[in-house]
Amino acid sequence: MTRIFLALFTGTVFLLSSCGGSTSKSNTDTAKTKPKDTVATVAEKYDRKFNDYARFISGQPALNGSIFKSYDSNEQVKKQVTAFNARWADMEKNRLGLMRSWAKDELYPKVDENLNTFYPFSGPDFLHVYQFYPNSKKYLFLANEMVGDVPEFDKMSKQQVLQYLSSIESALNDIFRRSYFITSYMGSQIPRVKGVIPIFLVFLSRTGHEILNVEHIKLDADGKAVSGKSSSGVSGVRFTFRPEGKPNDIRTLEYINADISNEGTDGKGGLKAHPELVKFIESFGRANSFVKAASYLMHYGTFTTIKDLTMAKSASLLQDDTGIPYRLLKDKFKPFMYGKYTVPISNFSKSGHYQPDLAKLYATDSASVKALPFSLGYHWLDKNQNYMLFVAK
Numbered sequence: 001m002t003r004i005f006l007a008l009f010t011g012t013v014f015l016l017s018s019c020g021g022s023t024s025k026s027n028t029d030t031a032k033t034k035p036k037d038t039v040a041t042v043a044e045k046y047d048r049k050f051n052d053y054a055r056f057i058s059g060q061p062a063l064n065g066s067i068f069k070s071y072d073s074n075e076q077v078k079k080q081v082t083a084f085n086a087r088w089a090d091m092e093k094n095r096l097g098l099m100r101s102w103a104k105d106e107l108y109p110k111v112d113e114n115l116n117t118f119y120p121f122s123g124p125d126f127l128h129v130y131q132f133y134p135n136s137k138k139y140l141f142l143a144n145e146m147v148g149d150v151p152e153f154d155k156m157s158k159q160q161v162l163q164y165l166s167s168i169e170s171a172l173n174d175i176f177r178r179s180y181f182i183t184s185y186m187g188s189q190i191p192r193v194k195g196v197i198p199i200f201l202v203f204l205s206r207t208g209h210e211i212l213n214v215e216h217i218k219l220d221a222d223g224k225a226v227s228g229k230s231s232s233g234v235s236g237v238r239f240t241f242r243p244e245g246k247p248n249d250i251r252t253l254e255y256i257n258a259d260i261s262n263e264g265t266d267g268k269g270g271l272k273a274h275p276e277l278v279k280f281i282e283s284f285g286r287a288n289s290f291v292k293a294a295s296y297l298m299h300y301g302t303f304t305t306i307k308d309l310t311m312a313k314s315a316s317l318l319q320d321d322t323g324i325p326y327r328l329l330k331d332k333f334k335p336f337m338y339g340k341y342t343v344p345i346s347n348f349s350k351s352g353h354y355q356p357d358l359a360k361l362y363a364t365d366s367a368s369v370k371a372l373p374f375s376l377g378y379h380w381l382d383k384n385q386n387y388m389l390f391v392a393k
Contacts, residue, residue, distance in 0.1 A: 054205035059084035148195010223279025291323035333390035339372030
């Protein structure tokens with residue numbers, strides 16, 4: 001296995017242990033206890049393989065009856081799991097735990113933490129949004145990374161299985177190091193694990209969930225999600241899962257693979273060409289929305305539709321400055337500011353995304369600007385990270 005993969009299994013991120021607020025135990029604690037075989041309580045319409053697969057690729061012990069039971073004693077896998085748990089514990093201490101504590105003190109007193117969660121420009125980042133909103137029954141993610149498939153481990157040789165684990169690490173490298181995916185890298189990394197589905201499985205499992213079902217979906221003309229794939233329309237994947245030990249707490253996460261610009265930027269048509277996607281987003285209802293490391297796309301006139309949809313459905317919006325410009329939010333939302341606002345990182349500093357009005361607010365209203373105990377986003381190196389909570393008036 002590569003040194004990189006050991007780093008992954010030394011500590012993964014983009015969606016964490018059983019951290020997640022009030023709904024699950026910490027992953028560190030989970031790793032120290034004998035796993036309970038909860039599969040026996042799963043309804044017949046679900047397939048336990050999804051949970052078995054997720055536990056394996058996220059470095060967790062196999063449950064009784066799993067095809068991966070023999071791998072628990074494999075020396076190579078044991079070393080990888082030990083390294084994974086050590087790295088995860090470090091991430092839990094220095095990022096995830098701080099995020100949950102902040103959410104308890106600053107987020108939940110101001111928002112309804114039980115609302116569903118809307119996450120445009122998400123990639124497969126269930127890891128971080130779950131730290132803020134662990135009580136949502138439904139999550140809607142929108143991004144342009146390919147959906148892919150569940151790995152077919154039952155058709156792989158042992159060597160292929162171990163090689164697949166290495167590919168998982170490669171796909172997660174940036175999220176673990178920087179806390180976000182670099183879009184330009186995703187094209188070369190994600191295909192090695194056949195899309196975002198395996199990444200979601202890792203994050204769902206490591207946040208203390210049992211995966212019940214993974215189902216490809218597509219949108220019909222009325223904007224409703226139905227089973228199946230689409231070669232020309234809008235498609236995605238639906239995960240059905242529940243917190244471990246809570247058999248009746250069934251939840252869903254729907255990831256839609258789409259170009260969400262107005263007109264389309266890579267031949268997929270954009271929102272104008274897919275009114276069914278607009279209907280689907282609108283039908284999701286009021287939600288707590290989250291935006292991070294979004295390349296300032298909603299600053300452009302080419303992304304006004306998704307910007308307007310996000311503002312319309314947000315009971316609250318938690319974002320860094322890469323999201324919707326402050327000037328468009330200030331009249332409709334009450335702002336709460338955290339961290340430091342400075343010029344965008346060098347990749348974007350010359351693109352006109354600096355917001356003088358936001359800088360002035362941070363400077364003149366400094367008494368109300370609170371510290372941000374975690375770094376999450378583009379400023380992972382200099383720690384000059386900002387987050388803003390906008391609560392609808």
